[in-house]
Amino acid sequence: MRNIYLLTALVIISIQTAIAGYLDAFHAEKISNHVYVIHGPLELPNETNEGFMNNPAFIVTDNGVVVIDPGSSVHTGNMLLREIRKVTDMPVIAVFDTHIHGDHWLGNDAIQRSYPDADIYAHHKTISMVDNGEGQNWLDLMHNMTKGATDGTKIVNAQDALKGGEDLSIGGHQFQIIHHGQAHTVTDIMILYKEDSVLFTGDNVTNKRIIRMVDASFKGSIETIEKAKSLQAAIVVPGHGKSGGAELLDNYHTYLSVLYSNVSKYFEEDMSDFEMKPLIHQQLKNYHDWSGYEDELGKHISGAYLEIEAAAF
Numbered sequence: 081m082r083n084i085y086l087l088t089a090l091v092i093i094s095i096q097t098a099i100a101g102y103l104d105a106f107h108a109e110k111i112s113n114h115v116y117v118i119h120g121p122l123e124l125p126n127e128t129n130e131g132f133m134n135n136p137a138f139i140v141t142d143n144g145v146v147v148i149d150p151g152s153s154v155h156t157g158n159m160l161l162r163e164i165r166k167v168t169d170m171p172v173i174a175v176f177d178t179h180i181h182g183d184h185w186l187g188n189d190a191i192q193r194s195y196p197d198a199d200i201y202a203h204h205k206t207i208s209m210v211d212n213g214e215g216q217n218w219l220d221l222m223h224n225m226t227k228g229a230t231d232g233t234k235i236v237n238a239q240d241a242l243k244g245g246e247d248l249s250i251g252g253h254q255f256q257i258i259h260h261g262q263a264h265t266v267t268d269i270m271i272l273y274k275e276d277s278v279l280f281t282g283d284n285v286t287n288k289r290i291i292r293m294v295d296a297s298f299k300g301s302i303e304t305i306e307k308a309k310s311l312q313a314a315i316v317v318p319g320h321g322k323s324g325g326a327e328l329l330d331n332y333h334t335y336l337s338v339l340y341s342n343v344s345k346y347f348e349e350d351m352s353d354f355e356m357k358p359l360i361h362q363q364l365k366n367y368h369d370w371s372g373y374e375d376e377l378g379k380h381i382s383g384a385y386l387e388i389e390a391a392a393f
């Protein structure tokens with residue numbers, strides 16, 4: 081009889097563990113006096129990871145919490161709120177969405193449900209693109225890639241439009257907004273949180289993950305990282321991958337500039353994009369183990385090739 085109780089207890093525990101789910105395993109790491117980051121997985125959205133793949137972050141100011149990129153769904157946003165509540169009872173007073181890609185901002189929904197008064201900031205082109213169909217496209221894409229794991233998420237767009245160059249005071253702390261034209265997308269903002277000298281790069285910089293550049297300018301991305309370097313932040317929070325120091329900016333800058341300068345050189349030598357691929361692959365040895373490298377290298381070479389070709393005419 082006793083064994084049956086024990087067995088029943090074990091079954092209940094294992095069912096609870098199964099229900100607990102993937103997002104429960106993630107926790108915020110404190111990276112400076114006021115800043116916490118949940119470093120997401122490096123894989124693409126799928127059924128198991130529920131679309132979670134970015135780095136939702138929060139800053140505890142004097143009067144409330146500022147969120148950066150609340151993630152890919154209402155579920156990711158709720159996971160972020162759970163982590164915030166472990167640190168403070170103060171409300172979320174502001175959110176920054178770094179760019180148009182839905183893995184970064186669809187979690188706005190969770191923030192607005194709990195804190196309807198929070199100001200949600202984004203580049204004005206993010207706001208207009210979300211309104212003009214990109215929001216629905218991202219909701220559908222996430223639904224398809226995760227086989228419905230992100231369902232229940234509603235589109236909540238930002239209302240506070242930025243263009244870059246703003247200095248905002250939120251909760252008594254200072255935030256500088258940087259936009260340098262088309263980089264990873266036409267909608268990117270980087271946020272320099274001055275109190276702790278932390279730079280949130282969005283997908284202009286990644287660490288150990290090579291990302292899709294279908295909406296990108298390679299030249300613009302390289303220039304944007306140079307702008308980022310000039311800010312001399314002590315800590316860098318990338319769009320994907322672990323946070324670190326200024327070396328993160330150098331690492332990703334090197335990937336993009338080795339790729340771009342070689343495509344440019346071989347283009348001058350009348351090589352086609354598929355002929356140059358093995359040569360460029362040899363020169364990117366430090367990135368062969370980055371997640372997504374094999375899937376993206378050919379596409380990045382083609383993208384850079386088209387950009388260089390367009391500039392040549």
Ligand SMILES: [Zn+2]
Pocket residue numbers: 179181264283
């Ligand atoms: Zn992106």
